[in-house]
Amino acid sequence: MGFRFRKSFKIAPGVRVNVGKKSVGISAGVKGARVSVNSSGRKTTTVGLPGTGLSYSKTEKIGGSKTSIRSSSSNNAQPIRPDLQPAQPQEEKKKNGCCGCAVYAFIALLIIGALGSCIGGTDDKDKQTDTANDGTQAAVITQLTQTSDAVTEIDLGSSQTLTYTVDPSDFAMTADAVYATTSDSDVLAVSAECLSDPARVEVTLTGKAAGTADYTVRAADSDVQQTGQVTVHDRAAEQEAAEKAAAEKAAQEQASAEAAATQQAAQEQAAAQQSETVYITPSGKRWHRSASCAGKNARAVTMDQVGSRTPCQKCA
Known part of the structure; x- marks a missing residue:
């Protein structure tokens, strides 16, 4: 072989x-x-x-x-x-x-x-791989821009949606590329949904309790962020509180009016008493409502002129 x-x-x-x-x-x-x-x-x-x-x-x-x-x-x-x-x-x-x-x-x-x-x-x-890697490393979110109307108030139990566009617009969005947080989760609930074509984020705000809370929308791979503040209203509780305050105010006004009327009546009565005609004698220590009870030498005066004299036990 x-x-x-x-x-x-x-x-x-x-x-x-x-x-x-x-x-x-x-x-x-x-x-x-x-x-x-x-x-x-x-x-x-x-x-x-x-x-x-x-x-x-x-x-x-x-x-x-x-x-x-x-x-x-x-x-x-x-x-x-x-x-x-x-x-x-x-x-x-x-x-x-x-x-x-x-x-x-x-x-x-x-x-x-x-x-x-x-x-x-x-x-x-x-070289192509390096270029691709460089492109991937450079592809970060550079700006978040709110395109929807601003939301500053929201009712308890209701929701509002905010839309933010992402720069660059061809950024490869992932589920956690942008996230949202709240300063008080008992008052305000927030959630973020990342979408593509074009790159954007939809943030949903939901009122959980009456109060005020701040929210932040932030890119996960950079320091780019947007903030805002929302007041959550409990309309039923607010209406009840307003009606109660109105009733209390009306009661206070009525009490004040009654007190003023009583005071005015007392003042009028006092004024009437001061202008009433009574009788005194030069040496007498009492004033009299009846001239005959005052006796001889009696003269007519008003109540503000009786001085320190006391009422007569018989006619006053």
Whole structure:
């Protein structure tokens, strides 16, 4: 049994270097069609129908005139060995020496070119990857702009939605790219929904209890944010409180009016009493409502003139 050595190396997509015991060859092609050239100056062209086992093969010598054609099927196909040279006369071997050198040079150029393409392609891919990474790192939210009407008041149990556009507009939005928080979750509930085409955020505010709370809409990957303040109203409680305050105010006003009327009546009564006519005597210590009770020398005066005299026990 003879010793056989053969090794095949892939140097580029569709291109392989075949190293045998007596020759070196290179082949290129795609599925169903391939061209092989070896260092002996033989070129083999093979065309087949994938999956059928049928193929057509043509072998010719570069610069020569001998050509052999073979067709085969999956039943009796014989492998073609372009890397093994047929027996040649001594004269032809000498004649083909230069041709073999040329083929070696041609194969070397192909190998160098293929390696250069691979290295260059790898560098280009690395550059593209670096560029893509740079683009991804630079793609951050730079601005949030509120496009909906401002909301400063909301009823208990109701909701309002705010819309914010995102710059850049082609930012690749994710579910948590932008989030919303509240200063008092017992008063105000907030939630954020991130949307695309264009990039935007819809923030929903829901009143949970009467009071005032602040909210913040912020980008997760930067310091860009928007803030606001909302007052939650409990309309029923506010109406009840207003009615109660009105009733208390009316009661206070009525009490004040009654007190003023009582005071005025007392003042009028006092004034009337001061202007009432009574009778006194120059030496008497009492004042009298009746002149006959006052006696002789009695004179008529008003109450504000009686001085320190006391009422008469009989007529006053």
